[in-house]
Amino acid sequence: MKNELLKNEPYKVVESLKKISGDDWVTNDLSQIQGYLYDETEPLLRPEASKDCVVVKPGSPEEISKILEYANEEEISVITRGGGTGVVGGAIPTTASIILSLERLNKVVELDEKNLMITVEAGVTLADLLEVLNNQSELFFPVHPGDEGAQVGGMVATNAGGTKAVKHGIMRNHVKALEVVLPTGKIVNLGGKLLKNNMGYDLLHMMIGSEGTLGIITKVTLRLYAKSKYSGTLIISFNSQQDACNAVPAILQDGITPLAVEYMDRDISNTSAKDLGTTWPASKGSVDLLFILEENNEDELYGNSEKIVEICEKYNAVDSIIAETPKEQRHILEIRSNGYTPYRDNISDALDVAVPPADVPQYFNDIKELSLKYNNHILSLGHIADGNIHNFIMSDNGKLPSYYEELKEEIYKAAIKYGGTVTAEHGTGKTRKKHMNLQFTDDEINIMRGIRAVFDPNKILNQGDIFD
Amino acid sequence: MKNELLKNEPYKVVESLKKISGDDWVTNDLSQIQGYLYDETEPLLRPEASKDCVVVKPGSPEEISKILEYANEEEISVITRGGGTGVVGGAIPTTASIILSLERLNKVVELDEKNLMITVEAGVTLADLLEVLNNQSELFFPVHPGDEGAQVGGMVATNAGGTKAVKHGIMRNHVKALEVVLPTGKIVNLGGKLLKNNMGYDLLHMMIGSEGTLGIITKVTLRLYAKSKYSGTLIISFNSQQDACNAVPAILQDGITPLAVEYMDRDISNTSAKDLGTTWPASKGSVDLLFILEENNEDELYGNSEKIVEICEKYNAVDSIIAETPKEQRHILEIRSNGYTPYRDNISDALDVAVPPADVPQYFNDIKELSLKYNNHILSLGHIADGNIHNFIMSDNGKLPSYYEELKEEIYKAAIKYGGTVTAEHGTGKTRKKHMNLQFTDDEINIMRGIRAVFDPNKILNQGDIFD
Incomplete structure (x- = not known):
């Protein structure tokens, strides 16, 4: 995409877009578009945004249709903007672009x-x-x-x-x-x-x-x-990551399907609680499983809670805490939700690999080895029953460590070794696309490229993403 | 696809395939390939199979790979054969083809x-x-x-x-x-x-x-x-299709998720039972809902059964039968499973549209009108909670009625009117592909064609299906 018109005569693009969406909804004033040039990607990793952008806020699919027709005619790239909460740079325009924000389609x-x-x-x-x-x-x-x-x-x-x-x-x-x-x-x-x-x-x-x-x-x-009628929350503590992880498949095999099963390194729970001015309820052991249950039947809720405790005890659980009141439940979930926040300024990257759930213990061993090898205190929390682990790679005094790319690739390869994926949740975006070939063969990538070309022959949309 | 080699010098194709899969697994002897030339499509509707076919039974993906490379080189179409249980002609080779049966990949x-x-x-x-x-x-x-x-x-x-x-x-x-x-x-x-x-x-x-x-x-x-630990089966009878259908969303909204919710015209239940030499347990009313429940908790099973009966009574249910023993449950399910069999020789087509579940009552009205308009006693049974209805269009003394195409298209259009689909389960295959444009715009069909071309540039696979 050359984007010549946008680079050389941006006012022409602004004028054309105003004819489609109205004067109030188009701007290339840098002070007004600033907030559209980044998303929630870790600051140390954010791709640099082009400032040669025009923001348009269409009010209907018909306007969007006209904008895309215009972009095809003039060969201008278009990047779609949602809530800007992505963490892999997907919404960051790295080339001169029309930023098409969907904020007015809010009904x-x-x-x-x-x-x-x-x-x-x-x-x-x-x-x-x-x-x-x-x-x-x-x-x-x-x-x-x-x-x-x-x-x-x-x-x-x-x-x-x-x-x-x-x-x-x-x-x-x-x-x-x-x-x-x-x-x-x-x-x-x-x-x-x-x-x-x-x-x-x-x-x-x-x-x-x-x-x-x-x-x-x-x-x-x-x-x-x-909605389910009854909910409950359990914290079950272990001395070993391995025991904690191995308990999870046994619970699922028993026919219990919790709403959520979260794994948390105790470091994260304690730090998060402290950050909120409170304490994490569990003190024995070094890692926790957090179970949230939702059932339609009170007996089933209690029965399943007991069975979970029982199974975890077989896997050497050292403590279990059942949050009985809604207040206690909220307290625990607040600490879990805050897990990332206190580390925000010290993190290079928050990864989101997934592996087959039964391979999480082995994957955790790999992470332990990589922590030692790179002398980086990699923390783990995650959606353990999904095999989806968030690893925090720490920064080096606020900077990307020199070995960051190498360590990250080793983590990705560890996951892929078990048949895992580079990204379980966050997506490919701009920060992972160079790792596509870790996970896919050329044949697969070529098919993906081919599919993209069928939909978007002129590569108008989200240039720089995934297959460009 | 010209398939020239297969039509003119089939022995050459046989020889080449034998080199890949071995002498025992390739044949074009009509007596041996006969069973590969049809599937379970209604006899009155089966597309005619080409007899210029060679059956190959590869023993590995590597052999399949070689067969496809050969087919690309020689421009011969290949049709994949699974269990042959499809009902829309998908597995029927309508052009000279290599029939690639997966029967040996059975581990x-x-x-x-x-x-x-x-x-x-x-x-x-x-x-x-x-x-x-x-x-x-x-x-x-x-x-x-x-x-x-x-x-x-x-x-x-x-x-x-x-x-x-x-x-x-x-x-x-x-x-x-x-x-x-x-x-x-x-x-x-x-x-x-x-x-x-x-x-x-x-x-x-x-x-x-x-x-x-x-x-x-x-x-x-x-x-x-x-596996769930407890299961139960209920038959609930109504005087009106509308009441029966309207009860279903109310049950789902209440948080009950049965394993299955089947709708049956009483004609079908009685005929099926008679065919099996037994009787359908319900006699009041004219239509039935059949609920199968599976729960982990006995209380929940009984509680949900009671709630279902209660909700159905609000929708004017006239009778409810709870099958308590496994034997009673099997008896009912056997009659349901046999629903189609006694009609087999009198059916032109068994359709499988779906509509949004809440629109099933209106759709049933349309079917009633079409039954009268065409004087065809269209029967209905189906997966009502999925909005997925099987309608039987009756044959005219063992022949396709003269109005068959017209009636079928009216049924499809009735479903699409509610945002429904021509086929909820059976697929597009060969018998529905001409109706693609009832459901899709040209833009959508062109994208599908484009995707097909990305995967299969020479249109080797399943020629005649969907997009050819």
Whole structure:
């Protein structure tokens, strides 16, 4: 993409976009576009943004269609902006670009309780979605990637995960229909309020997780679920990572499906609690498993809690704490949610590999060895039942350590050795695309490139991402 | 595809294939290939098979790779054959073809209880899979499309559904990894024993439901689940289709997720029971809902059964029968499973549309009107909680009625009017591909064609299917 017009005569681009979306919704004033030039990628790793950008905030899919037609004509790259909560640079325009923000597509279109579904415009945030459901419905939506500023369209584009995937799975499991503006400007409706649909190829699933490279998602229909009536939280402590990890498959095999099963290094729990001015309830042992249970039946809740404790004791658990009141439960979850925050200024990178769940103990051994080898106190917390571990690579006095790239690649390779993935949740974006060949053969990457070319022949969308 | 060599000098093709797979596994003797020229498509609708075919039964993905390379060189079309249980002509070679049967890829590779997964070669049948799980494990696999002769690879290629999707979803929800021989002969491994994986485009999901047009699936890793400890079966009878259908969303909203919720016209239940030499337990009312519940907790099973009855009574249920013993449960399920059999010789077509579940009552009204309009006693049974209805179009004294195409298209259009799909389960195959444009725009179909061309530039695979 040359983006000549945008670089040389940006006012012309601004004028053309104003004709589409109106004067109020287009700007290339640096002070106004500053907030659109970065996302939540770790500051030490953020790709540098081009300042030759124009922000447009279209009010409808039809406007988006016209913007994309214009971008194709003029050969200008377009980057889609959701909530800007991504952590792999996906929303950062590294070349001169039209930044197309979905923030005005923020309406809840329909809460359809009879079909247990909700349809929202793509710019509705997770916070908005949860509020509408809380206020207007007994139904709930299970995917929660942590930052409620995430927009629903972005959550689809990145196939968001989070803690509750143990019971409810990831975004892909809940997306039923999408309105998408294709890179060529055509508007298509994929899927429907359907639980089974086998006509043609499934373009809906192709779109999920494609990180804005195949089209701009403008409307999303999600499946909803009845709320569980009873919830409980358990902390179970162990002296060894291995014992903790090995207990988890035994619990799942017994037919217990918790809402969440989180692993936490005790260092993280203590530091997080201290940061919040409180203390982590567990003191024995050195690592914890945190179980959140949601059941429709009180007996089942208590029965499952007891069984979890029993199984963990077989795996040498040294302590178990059952949070009985909602207040105690909130206290524990607050400390878990805050796990990353106190480290923020000391972290180079927060990784998100996944391995087959049964291989987590071996993977943890590899991490221990790498910690020693590089003398970097790599911490671990994560969605252990999903085999999805967040490792924090510490910074070197606020700077990227000299060995950062090498260590990161060793961690990725450790995961891949077990048939794992470089990224379970965060996505490929700009910071991982150079590692595609660790995980895929050339044949696979060529097919991905080919698919991209089918959707976006002029490579208008999200230039610099994944396959460019 | 010209298939010149196969038409003019078939012995040369036979010889070349024998060099790859050995003398015992290649034949073009009509008496031996006869069984490979049809599938379970209704006899009145079966596309005519070409007899210029060679059957090859490769013993490994490497052999398949070589066969596909050869087919590309010689421009011969290849059709993949699984269990032959499809009902839309997908496995019928309508042009001269190499029929590539997966029957020898029939080994269970690994039962991985710790990861709750099983890896099998693609030619393992559903019956084999269930037997291995029954004999060797406390885990189970939930997708059951009815015919246990189906091969696992075919179940992935067609994204099989079935009755248990209410609780467990369809094939797509359970496929974790695939080994695939691409049409060009390259062997790729997609996915992994992973519960979250966001690197690159999801080619695994592209492959699921692509009906053998994007590659030949040779190995499949499936997720398994702990068996539920208690099961129950209820028949609840109504005087009106509308009341029966309306009760279903109310049950789901209440947080009850049955294993299956089946709708049955009473005609079907009675006919099926009579065919089996028994009687259907319900006599009041004219239609039935059949609920199968599976729970881990006996209280929950009884509690949910009671709640279902209570909710159905609000929707004017006239009778409810709870099958208490396993024997009673089996009796009812046997009658349900036999629902289609007594009609087999009188059916033109068994359709499988889906609509949004809340629109089933309106859809049933449309079917009633079409029954009258065409004077065809269209029967309905189906997976009502999925909005997935099987309609039987009756034959005209063993022949396709003159209005068959017209009626079928009206039924499809009725479903699409509600945002439904032509095919919820059976797939596009050869018998539905002409209806693609009822459901998709040209832009969507062109993208599907483009994707096919990326995988299969010479259109070697499953010629005549979906996009040719």
